[in-house]
Amino acid sequence: xxxxxxxxKAVPEPTLRRLPTYVHYLTHRVKKTRQxxxxxxxxxxxxxxPTQVRKDLAVTGITGTPRVGYCVAELVEAxxxxxxxNNLTDAFLVGVGNLGTALLxxxxxxxxxxxxxxxxxxxxxxxxxxxxxxxVMHVDxxxxxxxxxxxxxxxxxxxxxAAAEVADKMVRAGICAIWNFTPTSLELPESVIVQNMDLYxxxxxxSRKLHERLK
Amino acid sequence: xxxxxxxxKAVPEPTLRRLPTYVHYLTHRVKKTRQxxxxxxxxxxxxxxPTQVRKDLAVTGITGTPRVGYCVAELVEAxxxxxxxNNLTDAFLVGVGNLGTALLxxxxxxxxxxxxxxxxxxxxxxxxxxxxxxxVMHVDxxxxxxxxxxxxxxxxxxxxxAAAEVADKMVRAGICAIWNFTPTSLELPESVIVQNMDLYxxxxxxSRKLHERLK
DNA sequence: TAGATTGTTAATCGATTAACAATC
DNA sequence: TAGATTGTTAATCGATTAACAATC
Numbered sequence: 001x002x003x004x005x006x007x008x009k010a011v012p013e014p015t016l017r018r019l020p021t022y023v024h025y026l027t028h029r030v031k032k033t034r035q036x037x038x039x040x041x042x043x044x045x046x047x048x049x050p051t052q053v054r055k056d057l058a059v060t061g062i063t064g065t066p067r068v069g070y071c072v073a074e075l076v077e078a079x080x081x082x083x084x085x086n087n088l089t090d091a092f093l094v095g096v097g098n099l100g101t102a103l104l105x106x107x108x109x110x111x112x113x114x115x116x117x118x119x120x121x122x123x124x125x126x127x128x129x130x131x132x133x134x135x136v137m138h139v140d141x142x143x144x145x146x147x148x149x150x151x152x153x154x155x156x157x158x159x160x161x162a163a164a165e166v167a168d169k170m171v172r173a174g175i176c177a178i179w180n181f182t183p184t185s186l187e188l189p190e191s192v193i194v195q196n197m198d199l200y201x202x203x204x205x206x207s208r209k210l211h212e213r214l215k
Numbered sequence: 216x217x218x219x220x221x222x223x224k225a226v227p228e229p230t231l232r233r234l235p236t237y238v239h240y241l242t243h244r245v246k247k248t249r250q251x252x253x254x255x256x257x258x259x260x261x262x263x264x265p266t267q268v269r270k271d272l273a274v275t276g277i278t279g280t281p282r283v284g285y286c287v288a289e290l291v292e293a294x295x296x297x298x299x300x301n302n303l304t305d306a307f308l309v310g311v312g313n314l315g316t317a318l319l320x321x322x323x324x325x326x327x328x329x330x331x332x333x334x335x336x337x338x339x340x341x342x343x344x345x346x347x348x349x350x351v352m353h354v355d356x357x358x359x360x361x362x363x364x365x366x367x368x369x370x371x372x373x374x375x376x377a378a379a380e381v382a383d384k385m386v387r388a389g390i391c392a393i394w395n396f397t398p399t400s401l402e403l404p405e406s407v408i409v410q411n412m413d414l415y416x417x418x419x420x421x422s423r424k425l426h427e428r429l430k
Numbered sequence: 431t432a433g434a435t436t437g438t439t440a441a442t443c444g445a446t447t448a449a450c451a452a453t454c
Numbered sequence: 455t456a457g458a459t460t461g462t463t464a465a466t467c468g469a470t471t472a473a474c475a476a477t478c
Contacts, residue, residue, distance in 0.1 A: 010427075015469090017413070017419065018416070019419055020416055021416065024415070039435080039436080040435080049472095050471095051437090051438095051471060051473095052471075054435095055437090055438095058438095063436080064435075064436055065478065067433075067434050067477080068436090082423070084422050084426040098318075098321065099321075103313075105313035106414075112415050112418050112419070114422065161243065177424065179417070183239045185262070187262075193421060193424045193425055200235040201232040201235055204234055205231045205410055207300075208231050208299065213392075214367070264446065265447095266446080266461090266462095269459095270462095280460075284459070
């Protein structure tokens with residue numbers, strides 16, 4: 001079997017999760033006037049290991065200068081490029097409840113490469129309305145529209161019991177990456193990328209640690 | 216140095232994160248009539264390793280029966296106990312924007328051991344109102360009230376630039392566990408439990424994987 | 431030059447997975 | 455009994471951390 005000349009290893013998921021944190025730190029807490037920064041300084045602020053920071057940054061292809069550090073502006077640029085924050089990807093959101101509405105209001109998502117271009121629901125009360133500038137349509141129109149517009153990302157913010165069905169519909173409509181805000185574990189083909197945003201998993205960690213502490 | 220007779224190892228965080236998933240699967244997708252279930256069946260449905268499921272369940276102290284499996288009702292009960300879902304812990308939420316409002320509407324949180332008993336903000340428009348049955352007060356009143364009510368959990372849903380200050384206020388008011396929905400990395404004493412719910416970290420993983428796929 | 435910082439290779443650590451004896 | 459499933463110990467895997475040579 002022939003191997004690729006440049007078979008790049010998959011980037012570890014923990015690294016991917018830390019990259020936006022670096023950008024946030026660099027753009028919001030490092031003075032705009034500072035041109036360079038060392039990994040030990042980043043590490044200290046974010047409570048990480050300096051070596052880890054260097055390894056993380058390395059995946060973006062950027063290099064630093066011994067005794068000087070990394071150029072802040074270049075870093076921000078390189079991470080953005082690496083994560084695809086430049087070319088906006090259109091997304092559909094299904095489920096305009098409390099959380100769905102909140103996400104529609106997150107203008108910030110655009111800075112992170114994703115733009116919600118349409119929202120869907122089944123309830124008469126919301127279908128036909130516009131929320132935070134995004135039209136809400138009946139979910140029956142989702143599949144055709146997704147195909148026609150070549151949508152790749154689907155965001156699921158429906159009640160848990162409807163999640164599986166919505167996910168199936170999305171996949172059949174050609175959506176290949178799903179951001180799942182329900183606690184339901186989706187059974188989908190291997191080829192579909194699923195990223196779970198599980199409130200309850202997160203809360204369980206917090207709650208258990210607190211229990212241990214107070215015990 | 217004397218060691219505890221029963222020095223129980225800390226439960227791995229990945230395990231804590233999976234426990235709520237088991238409960239959700241068992242209560243919603245396993246027929247109520249089914250009395251027993253094997254770890255291989257759970258594993259298959261959730262795309263996990265059966266051994267891993269057994270190890271996860273073991274931390275709750277529950278045991279199964281060879282050739283029979285685990286009693287579904289007991290499992291749900293044991294996990295709930297372990298995660299402290301029985302005795303409700305009161306929480307304060309600061310930042311009644313899109314996301315904060317959505318969380319106030321999440322009645323489900325109560326099933327997961329946390330009850331938001333008051334919300335805070337600085338904006339005149341919302342201070343004094345009531346959202347989803349929870350009173351919104353000025354953030355200046357938060358510290359005293361938290362001390363008086365013995366609040367342990369704080370939820371931060373303010374804009375990123377206000378996060379550090381709110382977190383400090385919470386800690387000074389005796390709050391020792393913070394659920395942080397902002398992308399800001401909080402610099403707090405070691406003793407404070409911080410659980411980050413980072414939308415952008417999650418989105419970065421999804422977005423990057425999609426990029427790799429389409430490339 | 432001297433010394434701080436990068437970039438890389440090696441060691442460690444912890445979680446996942448495999449192997450298998452115990453058991454109902 | 456036979457065999458499916460548990461529960462535990464050992465092996466593997468991958469991420470983190472340590473060590474250190476290269477470099478500006």
